[in-house]
Amino acid sequence: MHIVDGALSNPVVIGGALAAVGGIAMGLRSLDLDRIPAAGVLSASFFVASLIHVPIGPSSVHLILNGLAGLLLGWAAFPALFVGLLLQAVFFGFGGLTVLGINAVNIAFPAVLAWMLFGRLIGRGSPVQGAIWGGIGGAFAIAATTALVAVSLALSGEEFITAAKLVFFAHIPVMVIEAVLTGFAVLLARKVKPELFLKGRAA
Numbered sequence: 001m002h003i004v005d006g007a008l009s010n011p012v013v014i015g016g017a018l019a020a021v022g023g024i025a026m027g028l029r030s031l032d033l034d035r036i037p038a039a040g041v042l043s044a045s046f047f048v049a050s051l052i053h054v055p056i057g058p059s060s061v062h063l064i065l066n067g068l069a070g071l072l073l074g075w076a077a078f079p080a081l082f083v084g085l086l087l088q089a090v091f092f093g094f095g096g097l098t099v100l101g102i103n104a105v106n107i108a109f110p111a112v113l114a115w116m117l118f119g120r121l122i123g124r125g126s127p128v129q130g131a132i133w134g135g136i137g138g139a140f141a142i143a144a145t146t147a148l149v150a151v152s153l154a155l156s157g158e159e160f161i162t163a164a165k166l167v168f169f170a171h172i173p174v175m176v177i178e179a180v181l182t183g184f185a186v187l188l189a190r191k192v193k194p195e196l197f198l199k200g201r202a203a
Contacts, residue, residue: 002050002085002088002094002095002099002103003095003099003102003103003106003149003152003153004095004096004099005095005096005097005098005099006096006098007099007153007156008099008102008152008153008155008156009155009156009157011155012102012152012155012156013098013099013101013102015102016099016101016102016103016104016105016106016152017100017101017102018101019101019102019105019109020078020082020100020101020102020104020105020108021101023075023078023104023105023108023109023112024078024079024082024104026075026078027073027075027076027077027078027079027080027108028076028079029075030074030075030076031073031076031079035072035073035076038072038073038196039073039076039077039079039080040080042065042068042069042072042073042077042080043069043080043081043083043084044084045065045068045069046064046065046066046069046080046081046084047084047087047088049062049063049064049065050062050063050064050084050088050094051088051092051094062174063174063177063178063181064107064141064142064145064174064178065138065178065181065182066081066107066108066110066111066114066141066142066145067110067111067114067134067137067138067139067140067141067142067178067182068134068138068181068182068185068186069081069111070108070110070111070112070113070114070115070119070137070141071111071114071115071118071119071122071134071137071138071182071186071197072189072196072197073111073115074112074115074119075112075115077108077111077112077115078104078108078109078111078112081104081107081108081111082100082104082108085100085103085104085107086100102152105148106145106148106149106152107145109144109148110140110141110142110143110144110145110148111141113140113141113144114137114138114140114141114144115137117137117140118133118134118136118137118140119137119197121133122134122137122186122190122197123190123194123197127186127187127190127191128187130186130187130190130197131183131184131186131187131190132183133186134182134183134185134186134187135179135180135182135183135186136179137182138178138179138181138182138183139175139176139178139179139182141178142171142174142175142178143171143175145171146167146168146171147168149167150165150167150168153167
């Protein structure tokens with residue numbers, strides 16, 4: 001899901017960097033002291049999960065857990081996921097520094113969208129109902145991320161359109177896995193710390 005340096009056109013890279021700055025600013029404004037530990041844990045979870053790549057054809061896929069980060073953190077998922085991406089680029093060369101902005105937008109903005117659409121729903125009803133909505137939110141975040149990656153590639157030239165299609169279809173199994181993982185994580189959180197879903201809900 002990481003786009004590498006040199007793969008995108010300059011307008012896409014610059015636009016992504018500017019959008020990332022705005023998202024990080026929004027996230028830092030909404031990140032209160034109570035949620036800093038959760039942000040750290042989710043950033044670390046994203047960092048570790050993204051290191052495990054599974055080859056599929058000429059590409060590879062990996063877990064992201066951005067849906068879970070968004071459902072728990074809202075806009076604060078932006079800086080949390082950005083830190084994970086930065087560390088991956090610096091220490092392992094995943095993605096790159098010039099595309100750090102667009103990678104952050106492609107992964108963090110769907111997390112925020114998942115929170116806006118499903119954040120209120122997972123705090124209602126029984127824990128099982130919350131888990132179902134959480135699973136849907138987790139799958140949605142992956143689908144939206146693959147769509148944004150595909151658009152980023154397509155906007156950079158017609159030669160990337162085939163790769164853009166491959167990115168989406170290759171991540172369909174990941175959507176299912178992330179839905180299950182996010183659903184169970186929400187179920188556990190609803191039972192042991194339900195107040196996590198009472199802060200920073202979408203309006």
